[in-house]
Amino acid sequence: MTCEDMMEIPELNNVLNLKAGEAGLEHSIRWIYFADCLQCVKNEYRIENYIHGGEFVVLTNRSLTDDSKSLMNLIDRMREHDIAALGINEGQISDKLMSYCTEHDLPLFELPELFPLIDLSQIMCQRLVLEENDRNSAEQLLSSILDAEYLDRDKVFAQARVLNIDLAGSFTVVEFAFLQADEADRDYLAAGQRLRSITTGEFASHTGTNVMVMLQTGSMIALIPVEHVDDSRMKEILNRIVDRAERECGTELIAGVGNATGYLEDVKLSRNEAAAAIKIARASDSPEHVVFYDELGLYTLISHIPDSRFLDKFVEDNLGSLINADRVNSGNLCETLEKYLNCNCNAKSTAEYMYLHRNTLNYRLNKIREILETDLDDLDTCMKLKMAFMIRNYRKLTET
Known part of the structure; x- marks a missing residue:
């Protein structure tokens, strides 16, 4: 309230x-x-x-x-x-x-x-207790939608009507993940409760819609009706929530947004996409704090490949010898090559970005060419190597 x-x-x-x-x-x-x-x-x-x-x-x-x-x-x-x-x-x-x-x-x-202050106390306490009961019931309802192996639509819709929640239309799942490095020292329960209040308040204020939320360890899931909210408006509201959480709670967040679906049974998929968006954003060092799954380019494509062995083999085939050389020599050739590719194969920009002398960078690039037995001036080769680094970063996060 x-x-x-x-x-x-x-x-x-x-x-x-x-x-x-x-x-x-x-x-x-x-x-x-x-x-x-x-x-x-x-x-x-x-x-x-x-x-x-x-x-x-x-x-x-x-x-x-x-x-x-x-x-x-x-x-x-x-x-x-x-x-x-x-x-x-x-x-x-x-x-x-x-x-x-x-x-x-x-x-x-x-x-x-x-x-009488006793009347004020009674009115407030009754309202707050009823509100907390409704929140708990809504959280249980959302949990049943997201986690049930078989969705009993009749039961779910009946529970929603009791709580005055409209489950008609299309929805998307947003996951808010806490980014603090030392998670053990954070009071996530208090931060999560405040985030829940901020989120429901922002959507009620700006769209007139009720959202269901579910607190988890280190994150919060929200089911958002999207009938009257386009992506631009959604991003604006989510950025407001992220900003308020940092300002009011000292909590840094990243929000992952799954694709919208008109089928309640597919909400699970949207939840997985929201979680993947967060992992992909971290893998790509994205500065954005609100990340839409369908706007992540090649990372979205990578996340749709179910066979992790295929992904790992692609990395091994293209970067294996370089990874092994760094491991044996405690080197940083992989980092150098990745930064070089991210700088569009521009040696001057790479040297400035890594604070390296141009001769040092050229030495490392020649060493990389020798180990990989490849031509870094070939566009197809560079595309394969960049894809291998993207897969490697993605797999590091999905394995945790």
Whole structure:
């Protein structure tokens, strides 16, 4: 639930009065927290023991709200732990606080002094619990679509109707993969929950469609309706999600997009294509963070060859002797040749790219010609060698 969703809860229509921070209404609310105890302003108060991100924090104790310095210090510390919004009683909100919340895109709501806080808590908690139950049910539904050996369409569509999910039309699968090097130190559960909220919010906001998501270790799968979203619009939305994830969570992502399908049974194929797009992007050192499977050129063709032995033999036939020479001599001739081919066989560009003296590069290229017994000036030869490197990079990733 976002702050904007909270404002639309019927029971809270005349309760929440937005005073500042409108730009942050897309923030996701995970829970409600009442921070009225006097201990909150003490130096020994450990904010991280109580604030874990995504809270709608309610402050109504005048001992707190009338002490401007302590209040601003408390809110500043809470904001560092990613609270979603603030709620403060009417008559207790200063211009300074409104300016602060506007500057930091922190939604600030004025609450009626006579509205019982227990009612606010009950309304919010019920809504959040129901929403979490719906999310879990939708995740289980998506899992059954992607993982079941046999898809029971009648059962799947019946479950979708209960959850108010429309499974008619065409869909594509998007996989978001986390790119952090040290995955063991990352809290992927928290990052995944935030990514789920960002993703569903972005598609709801920009396309008016509901998407189903499923969290996995190190990644998230999303099933996206594409009836009213072309590739250009899809890429724009996905780039927004990637940018927000990095900005709001410190999480670097790459999004792989499978081909769209109008058949629910083929969603599995789209999922495999999304995963392959991520692997291919990594193999090709693509700078893009949103990668469409059908736009990956020869790598897409390579991924459609099911016989890995055929691929490995092609690499061995064309690069085997060079790979072995590097292994025996701890050399870097394979790297040199690959960079030379990627620079369109331009020696000057290759030398500059690798920070090599031109004579050093020429020596290595002559050595490569000798080992491979081939002519690097022949176009067909260079095409075969480049394809061999592409297959080699692809196989390294698909074997992991």
